[in-house]
Structure formats: structure tokens, C-alpha cells
Amino acid sequence: MTNGIFFAASIEIKEALKTGNRERAPDVIKRIGQTFEGESSYQGIRLHVFTPSMQTFVRSWNPKQHGDTPPEPGGLPAQSRTEGKAVSGFTLDDDGSVIRGTATILDGDTILGFIQFIQGVGSISRDFESKGLVYAQLVGTETAAKSKAIAGNRKAAGHHLANDK
Structure with a gap:
């Protein structure tokens, strides 16, 4: 912002x-x-x-x-x-x-x-990884269906990973 x-x-x-x-x-x-x-x-x-x-x-x-x-x-x-x-x-x-x-x-x-x-969010996750941390953003199934890039991603705790790389 x-x-x-x-x-x-x-x-x-x-x-x-x-x-x-x-x-x-x-x-x-x-x-x-x-x-x-x-x-x-x-x-x-x-x-x-x-x-x-x-x-x-x-x-x-x-x-x-x-x-x-x-x-x-x-x-x-x-x-x-x-x-x-x-x-x-x-x-x-x-x-x-x-x-x-x-x-x-x-x-x-x-x-x-x-x-x-x-x-x-890819740059953010890479920044965390460079410090030995993991950043994961989870997206609900209904919301994930609205994005071609997220809908097919792996799930964790019933939610789609926003970045599956």
C-alpha cells in the first residue's frame, strides 16, 4: 500500500x-x-x-x-x-x-x-525461503475456483495453496 x-x-x-x-x-x-x-x-x-x-x-x-x-x-x-x-x-x-x-x-x-x-505472492514466498522460512497462503475451495491458476493447486487442511511452486 x-x-x-x-x-x-x-x-x-x-x-x-x-x-x-x-x-x-x-x-x-x-x-x-x-x-x-x-x-x-x-x-x-x-x-x-x-x-x-x-x-x-x-x-x-x-x-x-x-x-x-x-x-x-x-x-x-x-x-x-x-x-x-x-x-x-x-x-x-x-x-x-x-x-x-x-x-x-x-x-x-x-x-x-x-x-x-x-x-x-511468489516474490514474498521466495523472500521467506531465503531466510529458511516457509510462507503459505491458503485459499478456500469456493474462492479458488474463481482463479485458473489456483483451482488445480495442491491442498493443505482442505484449502488450496495459492502458490504451488
Whole structure:
């Protein structure tokens, strides 16, 4: 979540949203992701920037696709808008379990958009393993059925492992 707050303060992202100029936005979020990955042990970071109407402005993993209104995993952007602060949570999608931190991008009191910081749980489990610890996230069967990546994973205590590697 704190990462989302930090990225929401990016002057370049704010300026791109204010002007509607997407030209530099893909490079800006690519650079933010590269900086984060270079300064931490977490890899595969994704950033997704939305307009105030929840349309995609830019996404790091597919910068050419924009203007769509994707489903809100976990309702986090709407929650951020309602509460007026950054929110985070675990969400499931076809890729499995991910952590999403969502922050409102503001210019004074004006909402320019939202930014989501998206990270899979694989980096977390590898970080624990490097310290001789094991991290396991369990997902209930009904919830696991909603994710192609989790539905077929091994079970522990009647629940699916979020990461089966």
C-alpha cells in the first residue's frame, strides 16, 4: 500500500493525467517498476493507472491497451475513492493471488486518477525461503475456483495453496 501512495505522488504521472497525454506515461511507469525491482527483492511488479472514471490510462504490462474499464479486483479503487485514502488487499485473478495497493492520485482536492501497485505472492514466498522460512497462503475451495491458476493447486487442511511452486 505504501508503494501505491509513493507512486501516486509522481509529478510525471499527475501531469500526464492532467493533460491526458499518454505519450510519456508508459516510460514513466516502466521506470518506476524498474527502480522498485532494483531496490528490493520483489520482481514482476505491475502498475496500473486509472482515470477518475476508472478507465485504464496506462498499465505497465500492456502499455498499448488503454481506455478499457476492467473489473475492479477486490473493489479496491472504489474503496480508495470512498474512503479518500490508500487501501490494499489480497485479490484473486486468472494469474492467482496478488497483493494490490491502490492509491488516489490527487491534485489538491481534485481526483486525477488512481494507481494500483500489483505484486504476486511468489516474490514474498521466495523472500521467506531465503531466510529458511516457509510462507503459505491458503485459499478456500469456493474462492479458488474463481482463479485458473489456483483451482488445480495442491491442498493443505482442505484449502488450496495459492502458490504451488
